[in-house]
Structure formats: C-alpha cells, structure tokens
Amino acid sequence: MSVQFGSKALFPRIFLFLAVLLGTPAALHAQPPIGPQPDLRLLIDISGSMKESDPDNLRGPALELIVRLLPDGARAGVWIFGEDVQQIVPHQVVDARWRERALEAVARIDNSGQRTNIPAALAAATYDIGSMDPTYRTSVVLLTDGKVDLSASPMANATAARDLLATTAPKLGATGIPVHTIALSEEADWTFLRALANSTTGIAEKARTAAQLTEIFVQSLEMVAPTARVPIVGNIFLIDETVDEFTALVFLQEPGAEVTLTSPDGVEYRPEQNADGVDWFQSSQFALVTVTAPERGAWTLVAPEGARSRVSVISDLKLEVDPLPNSLPAGRVTELGIRLRDGDGVIARPELLQLFTLSVQITGPEDYSELIDVTGRYPVPATGEYRVSIPAFDRGGRYQLLVQLRGETLQRELPLYIEVIAEEAAPAISTRPPMVPEQDLQRPALTLAVLALLAVAVALWVYRRRRKRKMAIWQRRFDASRGAADETVVAGLSATADEDEGKGKSP
Template sequence: MSVLQRPTGFISRFVLLCALLLSASAHLQAQTPLGPQPDLRLLIDISGSMKESDPDNLRGPALELIVRLLPDGARAGVWIFGEDVQQIVPHQVVDAQWRERALEAVARIDNSGQRTNIPAALAAATYDLGSMDPTYRTSVVLLTDGKVDLSASPMANATAARDLLANTAPELGATGIPVHTIALSEEADWTFLRALANSTAGLAEKARTAAQLTEIFVQSLEMVAPTARVPIVGNIFLIDDTVDEFTALVFLQEAGAEVTLTSPGGSVYSPEQRAEGVDWFESSQFALVTVTSPERGAWTLAAPEGARSRVSVISDLKLEVDPLPNSLPAGRVTELGIRLRDAEGVISQPELLQLFTLAVQVTGPDGYSESIDVSGRYPVPATGEYRVSVPAFERGGRYQVLVQLRGETLERELPLYVEVIAEEAAPAISTRPAEVPEQDLQRPAVTLIALLLLALAVAFWVYRRRRKRKMAIWQRRFDASRGGADDTVVSGLSATDPDSGGNEKAP
C-alpha cells in the first residue's frame, strides 16, 4: 500500500497518543524553547536604470509574493533606494495588519531614483545594529541593477564601495547578519555584490532576466525562514490530519497558463471558481493558492508542463532544523540539529520518534548527491534532537540540503541552501603566468598607463628645463670668452700671409 493510500485514522490516534504522553511526562522534562524567528529586511533599487532592467516592474509582484509567504510572528521591513532611502513597509512583526500595509506599499516601487546609494540603504536597514533582539535571526536581501553610485565623482564612489567592504561588511558578518545580494542586470557590479555577500556569509545571486526574480526572491525567503513542505509525486501531494493550512506555489513559464487544484473529495478549485477557505493570487510569473482547514487525503495540482511547483504547510507537527551557515569554506564539516515539535514542545519519547524515519539528501554541483539515513545511522536521542554530521564539501558551488521526514501517513521536506567557497588550487610549475580575469586587469592597466604617461611628461619637462639651463650657461661662458661683442681686435696680430710662408709678423 502506497503512502497516499494508507488510512488517515492512524495519524489522529498518533496525535492523541503524543498529547497524552507529553502531558504525563511534562514534569520530568523541561521543554526546549522555540528557536529564533526570522527577521527579513528587503532593500529594493528604484534607480532610473530599472526602466531597462525591469521594464514590466516585476519587483512589485515579487514583493507581494514574499509578503504573502512570510510566516506570522516573523519580523520584516522594506526599504526602497536611489539617491535617498525610504522605508515603505515598517519593520515590525508580521501579522494581518502588517500584510495589509505592505500590500498597499507595493505600488510605491517605481524607477524614480537618480543614483544607487547602496551604503545608505544598508545603513537604514541595519539602524538597530548593536541592539538587535536576539530572539530573531536577521538577514538582509539587497536587489540592485547597478553599483555604488552616490556622487558624480568616480573617486568618491570607489571610496564608498571600498569603505563598505572594508568596514561595514565585516561588522555585519561578525554580528551574524548575512547580506544576500541579487544582481538584476549584466551592468550590475557583480564583483562588488559577490564580495559583499561573501564578507557577510550571505549568498550572491544573478537574475539574468527580470522573470527569474520571483524564484530568486522565494529562495532568499527560504534561506531566511525555512518552511516545511509536502513532497509532490507527479502532480499529487498528501495532506494529513495535522495540517491546518497549505500553500501551493506554481512558477509559470507563460502568462495566463491554467492552474487548478482538486481535493480528495473531487472538488475542483481555480482562480475563476472562488470558494470559502481557498485564496488565489496570480501574476504573469506565478500562481499562489492557500487553503485553510483543508480536506485530508491526496490532492491533485494541475499545472502546465514545465511549471515548477511546491506545497508548504502549517501544521501542529513541526519539522525544525537548525539553519546551516549560508556559506562555508570547502573541506569544513558541519552539523545539523533536527527536531520534531508539537504544541507541547520538542517530542523526545522514543516510542513516538520511532514511528518516523528521517533522512538528509544532499545535492550539489556536477551531479553531486549523497543520502544520509539519519534514523538508521543515529540512535533515538534522549533530548529529541538529532545531531547529524554533514560531510565536508570539497567542490565550490551551491548545495541543497533536504531534510526528509516520513511517517505512516505523513511526509515533510525542509530545504536548506549553502554556498561552498573553494580556495583556488595552487598552480603547477610552469613558465606561463597565471591568467587573470579581464575585469581584474582592466582598471589596473588603465591606471598604469596613466602613470606612465604622467612620468614621461615629467621626464620630458625636466629634460627640456635642464637643456635650457645648459644652453644659458654655455652662452654666458661664450660671451665671457669673447670679452663682449664691442671689443676691438688685439693689435699686432694678423691673419697668416700666404706669401710669407706663415712665419712673418706684421710691421
């Protein structure tokens, strides 16, 4: 019998048993407090160049999607920036009132900015640096299509960018505040944005088209606030008795593509057929549907071929995973903390944990894949928390760490992402110089040529001045040897007379 065909009554008995056992053992074990809640701070570029980088203003729908996906209880704020910085969504706890204000603010995203003042934007978003609430885990997401541009002076812009990387970024990294950067144009200063992300243990993304922006935004949210999903097999996913609400997100390749949702009882839902407890939101890039108090059983999500889909859930039974560092050096071993939690706290009873199987699936560059059988490799922990060792990654690149939970009629997945930074290999012995990227050579080469031209000009000027001084000295010596231009010829001397043979003197 497949997991989609098993009776759902078991999970009801399990939840009841879980509650009874936890009640009975409450006096024996203190409950583990909830981990830090996410704190997301979004910085969105509204400079005039966005007219070309984002002609359809897809930043607006992408922000609206993030607003709808942010979990209640998180904190979030939104700033827009050009030459100046404005806060368009207050930095507050996410609730219904905050969402309403945030959705109204989407209309303020335009292309009215004159410059790209990234340092001022970062300063505004980290206004409380040094006094942040430790019960929240803060992250900054920076979207821009340009580079640091706060002045007409290239020297001032370069100085500001250098100061940000040398001082601000290390301070943010030391405080544990990653800055995830998104470049929305080939004109963006990718070298600077990547360095900013690396210095703060953040991730750098490049959206080669505005259409890719929504998916990158969602992945940024997953890094800040990992959310459990239910796996989709074909186009079917299972909703169990513990799920209070689920949200299906479908990324579309063509605008206007049809998406429908069919319940286990056969009811069909679509954007045109509204129903109580079913909320749809659509754009040209995606379709989002949230179902509250859903029917238990196998649901069907019909979407166009090639569409990418995911279903996240809000459930009484939570799969919790300690977040990995956003970036790691190659060769470093890391560790995952994995727990199951219900309304009473972390589940630690062995007889309950043995009802589930845990696994970790790691995928990465060049087809890398590794599976860790957590339930088979690790004994049931007395605290209820598995400490899973993740092997060191030797190759640089982006890795996905997918934590998988399976029960009798329950399935969960929780994705994490990590960027592995590999040091460049030492070059083999060779007489050929190492190749340097063109962008790394261009600026030093221009500077060197300018210095050489300046040195040649100075040398030529010094040479001309010395030559003039020597000519003046020679002229004075010559004039002195002549005794002056008006002196008479010395008497008693004459030119040689050719007839005298050169030996006679004048009379």
C-alpha cells in the same frame, strides 16, 4: 519517493497514542522554542536604469509574493533606494495590519532614482545594529542592477565600495547579519555583490532575466525562514491530520496559464471562484492558493507543463532544523540539528520518534548527490534532537540540503541552502622548466620565422628607399653647385683674352 494512501485506520490510532503519551509530563522534553524568529529586511533598487533591467516592474509582484508568504510573528521591513533611501514598509512584526500596509506600498516601487547609493541603503536597513533583538535572526536581501554610484566621481564611488567591503561588511558578518545579494542585470557589479555576500556569510544570486526574480526572492525567503513542505509526486500531494493550513505556489511559464486544485472528495477549485477557506492570488508570474482547515487525504494540483510547484504547510507537528551558515569555506565539516516539535516542546519519547524516519538528501554542483539515513545511522537521542554530521564539500558552489521526514501517512520536506566558497589554488613554484611537447613548438617556431622574414624584407625596402632618396638629393646638390661654377668662369677669367692682350703690346 512515493505517496502512501493506505493505512488510513492506523493514522488515528497513532495520534490517539500520541495524545495518551502527551498527557504525561515525561512524554515530552518541554523547552521554549529553539532558534530565533526570522527578521527580513528588503532593499530594492529604484534607479532609472531599472527601466531597462525590469521593464515590466516585476519587482512589485515579487515583493507582493514575499509579503503573502512571510510567516506571522516574523519581523520585516522594506526600503527603496536610488540616490536617497526611503522606508516604504515599516520594520515591524508581521501580522494582518502589516501585510495590508505592505501590499499598499508595492505601488511605490518605480524607476525614479538617480543613482545607486548601496552604502546608504545598508546603513538604513541596519539602523539598530548595536541593539538588535536576540530572539530574531536578521537577514538583509539587496536587489540592484548596478554598482555603488553615489557621486559623479568614479574615484569617490570606488572609495565608497572599498570602504563598505573593508569596514561595514565585516561588521555585519561578525554581528551575524548575512547580506544576500541579487544582481538584476549583466551591468551589475557582480564582483562587488559577490564579495559583499561572501564577507557577510550571505549568498549571491544573479537573475538572468527579470522573470527569474520571483523564484530567487522565494529562495531568499527560504534561507531566512525555512518552511516545511509536503512533497508533490506527479501532481498529487498528501495532507495529513496535523495540517491546519497549506499554501500551494506555482511558478508560471506563461501569463494567464490555468491552475486548478482538486480536494480528496473531488471538489475542484479555480482562481475565479470564491470558496470558503480557499484564498487565491494570481499574477503573470505565479499562482498562489491558501487553504485553511483542509480536508485530509490526497489533493491534486493541476498546472501547465513545465511549471514548478511547491506546497508549504502549517502543522501542529513541526519539523525543526537549526539554521546553518548560508556560506562556508570548502573543506569544513558542519553539523545539523533536527527535531520534531509540537506546541508544548520537543518530542523526546523513543516510542514516538520511532514512528518516523529522517533523512538528509544533499545535492550540489556537477551532479553531486549524497543521502544521509539519519534514523538508520544515529540512535534515538535522549533529548529528542538528532545531531547530524554534514560532510565537508571540496568543490565550491550552491548545495541544497533537503531534510525529509516520513511517517505512515505523514510526509515533510524542509530545504536548506549553503554556498561553499572554494579558495583559488595558489600557483605552484618549480625550479625545473616545464616540458613542452615538440609538436607544440613547431607552429610557434614557424610563425616566428615568417614574421622575421617579413621584418627583414620591410627593413631592406625602407633602407633602399631612403638610400635612393639620399642619392637624388646629392645629385641635385651636385648639379646645382656645378652650374654656379661655370657661370663664374665665363664672367671673369678668360685665357684667350689674356693672350690677345699680351700680343698687342711691344716688348
């Protein structure tokens, strides 16, 4: 991947060509926007155990970042829950007023809850499940550090969790509402959270530390509302003529790290400066800068070593991708729809589409990698929509599909994520006993022999001790009975006395 800085004169000619073609009705395959708008519903655990799981209350900055990144026109709402559920941000269309109220509500995220009533939280967030607006694609993000805990009775809690997985989750999945779960503690019921995500075609994530929460939140947002980016090569990214606004996000490794942004004409922007059209926000976990009406050309983003960065754009020319299921079983082939769109519709003119190249870079577990050359493999579609076959994945795990668009001086990337669920292999049944190598039997046999000898020795020792004790008891009884017999003879019967008595009598 390389950034091209040449051919500046060619770019205006391309867009002049576009303008001429767009002036004719046949230039575009005009149609209303394809695909629903995102509808994000956030559920945030405020139980007392969060004092240990999130001691610095990083849930607040993570929510604040999501509020700033949500696109205008989307819908969103925020609920907090412990034993009870409270809606702290109304479920409404995202606009300036909504963002203001949402940023004010960040302060209400604390650790005051007594329990973890996940069923009630899901019920509150899906209050309109029977009458949802089909023009929106609804997703739920659940953040918790515990398990279903709505009663002092373990049996009642287990029953509630089982009912949620058996009844509520399948209903949400059938309605097309994925629940993305985030476990913020090793104490969280990972088995339950993963089952809840899988049964609703959501994705389960585990934050090993609270500091990872911000990045996981952003990835959750990307799953709900995929946003086109421009690639960063080194620390340079290219802004083209179609970009109206860009937002650079830098995840910081250390609080207070310095981040700067330099425009193509050499003007340097810092968080402490106030510049027209440049809006900074920085926390201990990330730096966020939005530039409106940016200068065209190569921008430089300077961040600490090891920091991860991304630059998303709002542009007249949009890279649009059909939403894929967030999770699917291993071995299933799926299809990806890719289009280019401007404000009037999908671009279908072959002369325009041939100015760009499209590809899909797939990465996954155990260094899995595959590149699909879309424009090289598929002919230019008459409708302007490429239908790309995505291969079946045999191995379970998280896969990223990075859709890449390249023009002469225009570059876009759009990330998608899929969780592949691999079924556990059924145990094989065989009528033949397994062949075990002889050397593998020697150690177990020797161990058994030693244990047997020890058992025999212990048994003999116990037997002899018991026999000795019985002999002692018998001896005491014998001695006692013998002494009693001698006393009786002395007191009563005497042969000598009888003889003397007989001698004293006359015949």
